Amino acid sequence: MVLAAFILITSTALFFFYLQAACQRALSTKFEQEYFRSIVNANRLEFLSLRKELEEYGHAVDYGRLRMTLKCDFLALTYLLKNAANVNQRYSRDESLLMLYFRALFVIVSARRLFHLSEKKGVLKLTAILEYFANVVGQRVNQYRFGNLAPSDYLLEL
Amino acid sequence: MSDSILGYAVQYGGYILELALLVLIMRTGQWRKRIYVCLYLFLLLSVDAVGRPLVLHKFGVSSPQYSYFYWMSDVLLILGAFLLVCSLFRRACAGQEKMWDLLLPTLGAVFALVLGISLASLHEHYKNLVSVFIVEFQQNLYFACLVLNTLLYILLQRRESEDAELAMTVCGLGIQFAGPAANFALVYLAQNNERFWALYQYLGPLCTIGMLATWFYAVVHVPQPAKVAGKERAPAWASSALRPEGAK
Numbered sequence: 001m002v003l004a005a006f007i008l009i010t011s012t013a014l015f016f017f018y019l020q021a022a023c024q025r026a027l028s029t030k031f032e033q034e035y036f037r038s039i040v041n042a043n044r045l046e047f048l049s050l051r052k053e054l055e056e057y058g059h060a061v062d063y064g065r066l067r068m069t070l071k072c073d074f075l076a077l078t079y080l081l082k083n084a085a086n087v088n089q090r091y092s093r094d095e096s097l098l099m100l101y102f103r104a105l106f107v108i109v110s111a112r113r114l115f116h117l118s119e120k121k122g123v124l125k126l127t128a129i130l131e132y133f134a135n136v137v138g139q140r141v142n143q144y145r146f147g148n149l150a151p152s153d154y155l156l157e158l
Numbered sequence: 159m160s161d162s163i164l165g166y167a168v169q170y171g172g173y174i175l176e177l178a179l180l181v182l183i184m185r186t187g188q189w190r191k192r193i194y195v196c197l198y199l200f201l202l203l204s205v206d207a208v209g210r211p212l213v214l215h216k217f218g219v220s221s222p223q224y225s226y227f228y229w230m231s232d233v234l235l236i237l238g239a240f241l242l243v244c245s246l247f248r249r250a251c252a253g254q255e256k257m258w259d260l261l262l263p264t265l266g267a268v269f270a271l272v273l274g275i276s277l278a279s280l281h282e283h284y285k286n287l288v289s290v291f292i293v294e295f296q297q298n299l300y301f302a303c304l305v306l307n308t309l310l311y312i313l314l315q316r317r318e319s320e321d322a323e324l325a326m327t328v329c330g331l332g333i334q335f336a337g338p339a340a341n342f343a344l345v346y347l348a349q350n351n352e353r354f355w356a357l358y359q360y361l362g363p364l365c366t367i368g369m370l371a372t373w374f375y376a377v378v379h380v381p382q383p384a385k386v387a388g389k390e391r392a393p394a395w396a397s398s399a400l401r402p403e404g405a406k
Contacts, residue, residue, distance in 0.1 A: 001347070004294075007301045008343035011336045014304060018332030021311070022372045025326050029379065094375065 023101040024125075026094055027132050035138025036131050039080070045073045045134070051127040054120055063113065070126055074102060077133040085140040095136070102129045168363045173207040175370040182377055194245035195327065195373070201238045202366075205231045225288045229296075233276060236299050240269060243306050243331060249324055250313055272302055293350065297342035304335035323376045330372035337365035 040048055046069045081095055091099065109122040180199045183189050189196050209231060210224075217223040244265045251258040276299065283291045311328050319325065341361050345354045 004297065004343045004346045007297055008340055008347060011301060011304060011340035011343060014308060014332060015336035015340060018329050018336060019368070022326065022329040022333070022375075025322060025329060026375060026379070028322070093371065094379070097371075 020101075023098060026098065027128055029132070031135045031139060034135075035142060036134035037138075039077075039134040039138045039141075043076055043080070045076060045130070047073045047127045047130045051124065054123055058120060066123065067110075070106070070123070070130070073130050074133075077130055077137065080137045081133055084137050085143070095133070098129055098132065102126060105129070165359060168360060168367070172363045172366050172370070173203070175367060175374070176203045176206065179370055179374055179377070182374075186377070188377065194242050198238050198242045202235060205235055222288070229288065229292050230280075232296065233280070233299065236296075236303060237273065237276070239331065239334065240272060240303050240306070243303065243310060244269065246324065246328060246331075247310055247313075249321070250310060250317070250319065268306070272299070293342050293346045297339060297346055300335050300339035300342060304332065304339050307331050307335055326372055326376035330369035330376070333372065334365050334369035337361050337368075 039045070050066060050069050078091075078099060081091060082089060105122055105126055109119045109126065112119045112122060176199060180196065180203060183192055183196055183199075210228060213224050213227045247261055247265060248258065251261060276295075279291075279295055283295075307328060311325075311332065314321075314325055314328065338358070338361065341354065341358045345351065345358065348354050
């Protein structure tokens with residue numbers, strides 16, 4: 001009985017660990033260049049400044065703004081993933097998986113906040129996912145040539 | 159009705175993914191590099207998509223023959239996965255012969271131990287196989303594989319291995335082992351509760367799909383290291399320039 005309980009707890013923990021590890025591996029894909037900067041500038045996304053703030057101070061100054069920022073950036077980027085230079089107009093499997101991962105992490109960060117635990121690591125992971133999404137959008141837009149339009153100009157007209 | 163549709167979708171989705179991945183590896187010519195993964199996929203496909211449906215068709219879902227075949231083939235699949243993890247250890251130790259020399263007898267001994275215990279336990283309980291025994295047995299077997307797989311993952315992290323594809327393969331196997339191990343432990347603790355058995359009906363194939371999706375990602379997305387230029391014949395002028403004076 002004790003052994004079964006031990007196996008249940010350990011296996012469940014390892015199951016989620018391996019799921020997370022697979023998602024983190026997917027996020028570590030290297031892009032040829034930093035596509036995300038033009039997307040962040042064109043759409044006035046704030047996750048980069050949020051990350052900088054966290055790295056400088058160790059915690060978010062305003063938790064309410066942090067949540068709102070992450071949520072808004074996520075919505076904007078997922079919209080762009082689906083609609084910007086995407087012929088199929090749907091998410092790929094990797095993107096769907098990472099969106100699910102983002103949502104799960106978001107809940108975990110909220111739970112950690114509830115128990116007065118540090119949310120820094122979780123928030124940094126969330127910004128890493130957003131950076132990946134921005135890179136994917138930037139890469140897609142970059143592959144298309146819209147006359148003399150730069151990726152940021154194209155996105156501004158979207 | 160909707161339950162059975164979902165069950166069929168998960169089941170056939172798994173078969174399609176197994177076949178697609180095997181074909182993809184073959185077509186892209188990566189089978190030499192992933193020969194053990196291919197063998198495991200082939201075993202999975204022959205058991206899942208050929209063997210089990212044939213026995214099911216012949217004897218029916220409630221027959222003891224199908225139950226025996228199902229559980230025996232499951233043991234075979236886990237032992238195959240165990241061997242696959244051993245082969246991944248070999249790949250993780252590439253270029254470190256001393257470490258591999260140390261690991262090889264250890265892995266061999268662990269495999270012999272698992273195989274011996276499995277065969278002895280199955281022989282002892284063969285007449286009442288489909289009981290609480292099989293739950294405990296499968297739970298232990300899956301957990302042993304999970305522990306070995308986790309050791310491999312730790313080894314990769316400690317060595318700061320840059321083989322992203324290997325890491326993804328290990329993550330996939332972790333998902334495949336951890337889900338069923340937890341489910342079997344839950345069934346054991348709940349004393350064969352039917353709800354948790356029903357959960358396994360979905361969780362097992364879903365974990366297999368999770369593993370296959372991770373492997374797909376490893377095959378399609380993980381960049382391959384640049385090929386080292388093959389030995390080409392040097393141009394005549396270069397050969398003659400390099401030849402020591404006086405040599406013919």
